[in-house]
Structures are given as structure tokens and as C-alpha cells.
Amino acid sequence: MILDIFQYxxxxxxxxxxxxxxxxxxxxxxxxVLRRYSLIAxxxxxxxxxxxxxxxxxxxxxxxxxxxxxVVSSLGIERLRTxxxxxxxxxxxxxxxxxxxxxxxxxxxxxxxxxxxxxxxFGSIVTVTTNDxxxxxxxxxxxxxxxxxxxxxxxxxxxxxxxxxVSGIPVRSINAILMVLSAFTVSISIPIVGVLLIAALIVIxxxxxxxxxxxxxxxxxxxxxxSLFSVLAGIVVSFYFDLATGGTIVLIMLxxxxxxxxxxx
Amino acid sequence: xxxxxDISFSYGPDEILSNISxxxxxxxxxxxxxxxxxxxxxxxxxxxGLLRPASGLVALFGKDVSNFKEWPKIGYVPxxxxxxxxxxxxxxxEVVMMGRYAxxxxxxxxxxxxxxxxxxxxxxxxxxxxxDRLIGDLSGGQQQRVFIAxxxxxxxxxIFLDEPTTGIDQKTQNGFYSLLRKLNRELHLTLxxxxxxxxxxxxxxxxxxxxxxxxxxxxxxAEFLKYNSATDIFSGGVKIIAHKHxx
Numbered sequence: 001m002i003l004d005i006f007q008y009x010x011x012x013x014x015x016x017x018x019x020x021x022x023x024x025x026x027x028x029x030x031x032x033v034l035r036r037y038s039l040i041a042x043x044x045x046x047x048x049x050x051x052x053x054x055x056x057x058x059x060x061x062x063x064x065x066x067x068x069x070x071v072v073s074s075l076g077i078e079r080l081r082t083x084x085x086x087x088x089x090x091x092x093x094x095x096x097x098x099x100x101x102x103x104x105x106x107x108x109x110x111x112x113x114x115x116x117x118x119x120x121x122f123g124s125i126v127t128v129t130t131n132d133x134x135x136x137x138x139x140x141x142x143x144x145x146x147x148x149x150x151x152x153x154x155x156x157x158x159x160x161x162x163x164x165x166v167s168g169i170p171v172r173s174i175n176a177i178l179m180v181l182s183a184f185t186v187s188i189s190i191p192i193v194g195v196l197l198i199a200a201l202i203v204i205x206x207x208x209x210x211x212x213x214x215x216x217x218x219x220x221x222x223x224x225x226x227s228l229f230s231v232l233a234g235i236v237v238s239f240y241f242d243l244a245t246g247g248t249i250v251l252i253m254l255x256x257x258x259x260x261x262x263x264x265x
Numbered sequence: 266x267x268x269x270x271d272i273s274f275s276y277g278p279d280e281i282l283s284n285i286s287x288x289x290x291x292x293x294x295x296x297x298x299x300x301x302x303x304x305x306x307x308x309x310x311x312x313x314g315l316l317r318p319a320s321g322l323v324a325l326f327g328k329d330v331s332n333f334k335e336w337p338k339i340g341y342v343p344x345x346x347x348x349x350x351x352x353x354x355x356x357x358x359e360v361v362m363m364g365r366y367a368x369x370x371x372x373x374x375x376x377x378x379x380x381x382x383x384x385x386x387x388x389x390x391x392x393x394x395x396x397d398r399l400i401g402d403l404s405g406g407q408q409q410r411v412f413i414a415x416x417x418x419x420x421x422x423x424i425f426l427d428e429p430t431t432g433i434d435q436k437t438q439n440g441f442y443s444l445l446r447k448l449n450r451e452l453h454l455t456l457x458x459x460x461x462x463x464x465x466x467x468x469x470x471x472x473x474x475x476x477x478x479x480x481x482x483x484x485x486x487a488e489f490l491k492y493n494s495a496t497d498i499f500s501g502g503v504k505i506i507a508h509k510h511x512x
Binding site: 149153156159163167213217218 | 313334337343359360367369372397399415
């Protein structure tokens with residue numbers, strides 16, 4: 001029975017996509033969470049829905065259109081935030097509700113596609129295509145390589161932005177890079193957990209790992225372990241019990257978070 | 266080494282600083298004092314290029330601050346104890362290693378030499394044994410030593426410290442000032458220290474600049490004490506005096 005899951009091509013692709021996203025999400029998440037940017041993940045997720053709607057309307061791969069929408073918006077949010085014309089969280093609200101409105105309108109134009117809407121909202125890991133896997137892997141590689149290149153600067157800025165600036169680190173550019181990487185991560189997570197649950201994937205494993213109070217490097221490793229376990233367990237459990245995969249993954253993450261919190265009390 | 270000329274700065278219509286000039290030589294130990302709201306921290310941020318003055322200029326090592334590129338020559342110890350995320354998952358060693366990042370530059374990994382230097386500076390501030398503890402688990406005085414170590418790790422020629430002893434008990438403060446004295450006298454590091462602790466500054470620093478939106482007194486500690494007892498600007502609060510001391 002255990003081996004059954006591996007006999008289905010869609011399940012294998014689901015596991016591949018799941019592993020990739022499980023690795024990427026906490027890597028971005030640790031920087032977003034520690035900088036109090038958790039809501040950016042949620043905002044970009046809603047923006048990605050507008051991107052998906054555009055893709056559905058023009059008949060283009062929705063992961064790609066979602067990627068374009070999130071990248072452009074992430075830079076817009078960062079710009080609006082640093083200009084200080086609006087408060088940081090207001091900038092997020094503007095983008096979150098604005099893009100959701102756009103998505104709803106676009107999807108109402110493309111009436112026939114409404115059936116797919118649930119897939120995008122809550123994830124539909126079983127419909128991941130080989131082509132999707134290719135796109136997801138390529139984007140994930142970009143995220144990992146870029147993070148490795150700017151890892152030390154990102155830590156410094158996250159811990160102490162002012163001192164980082166005094167030490168000559170180009171803080172603005174690196175903030176913008178982090179935003180773009182967040183957009184990448186959100187876009188590739190859509191098929192796994194859906195637009196509404198992406199933020200959970202990025203935030204919960206990190207928040208759980210933070211309860212363990214370890215060094216920065218160890219915190220990342222713990223978040224990775226929690227993320228990978230939750231995603232794989234979520235796929236397997238939802239497969240055998242015929243549950244919604246995205247929701248199952250997020251619930252497992254929450255259970256781990258609860259367990260860690262109680263244990264560390 | 267550092268030249269500050271006729272700096273003025275305003276937040277909207279409020280003039281925070283006007284016509285401030287300072288001259289910091291190599292090996293100097295300058296204490297910048299002033300009552301709350303006198304603009305000390307603003308002045309420091311202007312000197313570090315974090316804020317742009319309305320007028321006047323700042324030159325670091327002979328270069329205008331807006332074109333200055335050799336930031337590793339400058340160490341900075343921010344006012345951390347009060348606005349510090351105690352849950353940040355970072356160890357003492359990881360914090361001090363950040364000081365090496367500027368020296369390494371973009372796209373360069375830290376090396377064994379960096380590790381060695383981190384150990385050396387942590388031993389200097391007597392915090393090596395705490396290297397694997399989380400920064401949030403340390404006492405305020407210990408955290409401050411770690412931030413000094415981070416500044417030292419960039420191998421700077423000058424260190425700026427912003428109210429480093431806020432929230433630290435007297436005994437720890439004494440140890441902290443003797444560490445600064447050692448850095449200044451033995452390693453010949455130039456220090457610029459912001460503080461509201463005028464007695465300590467008068468005792469420790471080589472020069473004192475007293476700021477109250479403008480430069481009210483600038484010279485040797487003895488001159489400052491004489492000036493202070495005559496005008497008593499600290500107990501008076503916002504008494505603004507136009508007199509400028511020629512240095």
C-alpha cells in the first residue's frame with residue numbers, strides 16, 4: 001500500500017514539485033519573518049492570482065503570468081514602502097485588495113474558466129504537469145543561487161539594517177532582490193498549496209523553527225526539516241485519505257508549530 | 266581624519282542642528298554630549314551618511330561622505346540595547362562575523378582568516394567563551410561588548426558609538442569605559458562617543474563637544490566642565506546658547 005503512491009505519474013510529479021517548494025519557501029521565509037514582512041508573502045500570493053487570471057484569459061501558462069505580476073508588484077510595494085508616502089502595511093493592503101479585485105473581474109470575463117479557480121485558490125498538486133516541474137525547478141535554482149550569493153548581506157541587513165548600511169552594503173538593492181525572490185517563491189508555490197495558503201508555507205516552518213532558539217544557520221536547517229516533512233507528509237496523507245493537499249500540508253505545519261511551542265515552554 | 270563643516274539639519278520647519286563644525290584627528294577620543302533632544306544622534310547619523318544635511322559638508326578620510334567608499338575603515342556601534350529584537354536567532358559569533366562581511370565584499374565567502382579574526386576580537390572584549398550563545402540571551406553589557414567586537418572585526422580606524430551605555434548598570438559601565446580606553450590608548454583607535462553621561466565623558470574623553478542644536482562648547486574636558494558649571498545647560502534643559510568656543 002505504501003508503494004502505491006509511486007505508481008502514479010501525477011503523484012510523483014506532485015512529490016517533486018512539493019520537495020522543491022518545501023526547500024525554497026523557508027529560505028525566503030526566514031528573512032521575511034525576521035524583518036516583519038510576513039504579510040508580503042500573503043500580498044504577493046493575492047497578486048499572483050491576478051497574474052493567474054491574466055494567464056487564463058490570454059491562454060498562457062499561468063505560472064509565468066503570475067511570476068510577472070508578482071515581480072512587478074513586489075518592486076512596486078518596495079518602492080511605495082521606501083517612499084514613505086503610505087505606511088508599509090497600507091501599501092500591502094493596496095496591492096492585496098487591488099489585485100484580488102482585478103483577479104475577480106478578469107475571471108468573470110473568462111467565465112468558462114471559473115471551474116479552475118478553486119485549483120488556483122487552494123492548490124491542485126495532482127494537476128502539476130511536467131512542464132510545470134521544469135519551470136518550478138528553473139525558478140527554484142535562481143532563488144537558491146541568488147540567496148547563496150547575497151546570504152551574508154541579507155543576514156546583516158535583517159539583523160541590523162542601519163549598521164549594514166554604514167558598513168557599505170547596498171541595502172536598497174538587496175532589499176529589492178529579496179522582494180523579487182519572494183515573488184519567485186510565491187509563484188512557484190501556487191500549484192502546491194494554492195494562492196490562499198502560500199504565506200503559510202513561507203511563514204509557519206520558520207516561526208516554528210524560531211521557537212527552538214538556535215543560531216541563524218541552525219534555525220534555517222530546522223525550518224527546512226519542518227517544511228520538507230510537512231509537505232511530504234501532507235502529500236502522502238492527502239493521497240491516501242483523499243483530502244485537499246494544500247490544506248493538509250498547512251495543518252501538519254501548524255501541528256508541528258503547536259508541538260514545538262508547547263515543548264519549548 | 267573627519268571634518269565636519271557648518272552642518273545644519275531640519276525636520277520640516279524644525280531646525281535640529283545649525284552650524285556645527287568638528288575636526289577629529291587620528292587617535293582622538295571625542296565625546297559628544299548634550300541634553301535629550303539636542304540633536305546628538307542626528308549629528309552622528311549625518312557624519313555616517315545615514316542622513317543628508319540641509320547644508321554644510323562632512324568629509325571622511327578626506328572624501329566627501331556622499332562619495333565615500335571605504336566604509337570598512339569605520340566601525341559603528343548603534344544604540345542597540347534599547348531597540349533590540351531579543352528573539353533574533355543569531356549567536357555571538359554570527360553577529361561578530363557580520364563585521365567581516367563589509368571587508369569581504371559582495372560575492373566573497375568568509376574564510377578561516379575571518380574566523381581567526383572573529384576569535385581575536387571576541388577575546389579582546391572578553392566574550393569568546395560566550396561565542397555560541399544567542400545574542401538575546403546576554404545581558405545588556407555583554408551585548409554591548411559583542412557590538413564593539415563586531416565593529417572591531419571590520420578592522421576600523423575609527424569607531425562611532427551611539428549612547429552605548431544606555432540601560433547598563435554602573436559597574437558594567439566602568440568595565441566598558443576601560444575597554445574603550447584600552448582601544449584608544451593601546452590600539453590607537455579613534456573613538457567618537459555620544460553620551461549623556463557628562464561626568465564619565467569628562468573623565469574619559471580627550472575632547473568634548475557639547476551640542477544643543479548648535480555647538481555650544483568644544484574643547485578639552487576641563488574647558489567643558491568649566492563651561493558646564495558656569496552655564497549649567499544640562500539641568501536647565503533647553504537653554505540655547507549662541508556662544509561658540511573656538512578650538
